[in-house]
Amino acid sequence: MTKTDLRRQYRAARKAFVASLGPGAREMLERALADHALPAVAGASMVGSYAALGDEIDPVWIEKRIGPHAFPRVAGPDLVFHNCDWADLKPGFQNIPEPPATAPVVQPDVLLVPLLAVTPSGVRLGQGRGYYDRALARLRAQRPVLAVGLAWECQIADSLPADPWDAPLDMIATPTRLVDCRQYR
Known part of the structure; x- marks a missing residue:
């Protein structure tokens, strides 16, 4: 399968999974995600997070437990991370909530990554x-950064194609576990 086909397949699986959740189940799972992810972010000086859209797993319960954190803003071909509160986020690139350009730019040492x-x-x-x-x-290129992918269990794949520029994740947090990807390389 091509990456385009795989994206379509995993978007559909994620959508179906989230649609199958009963009332309150999504929040319960996302709170469990925070429990599993917190050991990965412990000791970080600045965590970069994201504003989830639609059926993406939401890091909000992690954010509530870690204190100040950063959100990405699209700046041309790049993501720039800004220390910002949720209340300051505004619709940006593709209507994704992002911080204003005037918010302080920071360099996260842990990055929560959607997928x-x-x-x-x-x-x-x-x-x-x-x-x-x-x-x-x-x-x-500036310093070590721990990349933690956040996923529903239905997003874990046995194999995926990788291009030379694809940056590997160091860990994966789901509502049921924390996986150290480095031990599988």
């Missing part, structure tokens, strides 16, 4: 524009 699919070894399938791959390459 469509991921393998236990950290091969990530994203939306296809490479924003997170470029951001991770730029951040990692």
Whole structure:
């Protein structure tokens, strides 16, 4: 399958999974995600997060437990991370909530990464524009950055195609576990 086919397949699986959740179940699972993800972000000086859309797993319960954090803003071909409160986010690129350009720019040392699919070894399938791959390459060129993919269990794949520019994830957090991808490489 091509990456385009895989994106379609995993978007449909994610949508069907979230649609199958009963009242309150999504919040319960996203709170459990925070429990599993918190050990990965412990000790970080700045965590980069994201504003989830639609059926993406939402890091909001992680954000509520870690204090100040950063959100990405699309700046041309790049993501720039700004320290910002939820209340300050405004619709930006593709109507995704993002911080104003005037918010303080920061360099996260842990990055929570959205995805469509991921393998236990950290091969990530994203939306296809490479924003997170470029951001991770730029951040990692300056200092070590831990990349933690956030996923529903239905987004874990046995294998995915990878291009040379695809930035690997270090860990994956789901509502049921925390996977250290580095042990599978």
